[in-house]
Amino acid sequence: MKLSDFRDLDFQNAGNWPQGVKMTFCVLLFLVICLLGWYFQIRGQQEDLEGKQKQESSLKQDFSIKQAKAVNLEALRQQLEEMKDMLRQMLLQLPSRTEMPELLVDISQTALSSGIENDLFQPGAEQIKEFYAEKPITLRMVGSYHQFGAFISGVASLPRVVILTMHDVSLRPQPTQATAAGAKPALMNGPLALEGTVKTYRYVDDDEQAANAPPAVPPRPGAAPPPKPAAGGHGGMQ
Structure with missing residues (x-):
């Protein structure tokens, strides 16, 4: 080719x-x-x-x-149940709804017995969360460094577990005649003014949780009804 x-x-x-x-x-x-x-x-x-x-x-x-x-699913489920039991036990150590007024009196009395002056101790409106409720307290206390230490120790020794969280709290030396004359304030021995808001907490029982639960949303018009359980079955959550 x-x-x-x-x-x-x-x-x-x-x-x-x-x-x-x-x-x-x-x-x-x-x-x-x-x-x-x-x-x-x-x-x-x-x-x-x-x-x-x-x-x-x-x-x-x-x-x-x-x-x-x-x-590991079964082990994780068992661990979750143990954590839930621990949480329940810890919540039961908090004061209940009926014990909260007495607890506030105990906190105030503990401050007075420690030598602290309660210029203001005003509980606010309670706010209920998912499984606990918080009670804000607006306060102004005057005392020495050691008196505040005795107050904290006294609150910790109350029969019920008392949790106090501080919000916008300030601790300043209280003006005296000596500081007004130009002397340097003594932080350890001089009077201190503590003011702001603290919150204490209590547990919410099952009945109270059910009472404060949001209402169920009604089904929309024309929506399909929920399926019926099979014969012989048992409803409820595990």
Whole structure:
């Protein structure tokens, strides 16, 4: 087969082409068909295959993580129940609703017995949270450093667990005649003024939680009714 065989080709009479030319054109046509087939068919399938392989790897990793959690599920449930029991026991150590007024009196009396002057001791409105209630107290007390230490120690020794958190509380030396004359205030022995807001807490029992729970949202008109339990089943939460 010579180069001149390709120069004088008659495309309207391809049947009379030399045998070598026919074979060459068949090979070229086959390669073009393969290239077009790969570009329009196989290329997209290869990209899909790579995407599926990456998805498979991600799903295997997720499966391994979830399988490890499923293996320890019972132990985690038991641990959760133990933590709930511990929380219940800790909440029961807080004062109840009926004990709160007496507790406020005890706190005030503890301050007085420590030698602290209660210029202001004003309980505010109670705020009920999910399983506890907080009672803000606006106060202004005047006493020495050691008197405040005795007050804190006395509150800690009350029969019920008393939690006091401070909010916007300041502790400053109380002006006296000596400091007014220019003397430096003595932080350890001089009078101190503590003012601001503290909060104390009590636990909320189940009945009170139910009473303060938000009302159930009624179903929208036209909404499907909730499914009925199967015969022989028992409702409720575990």
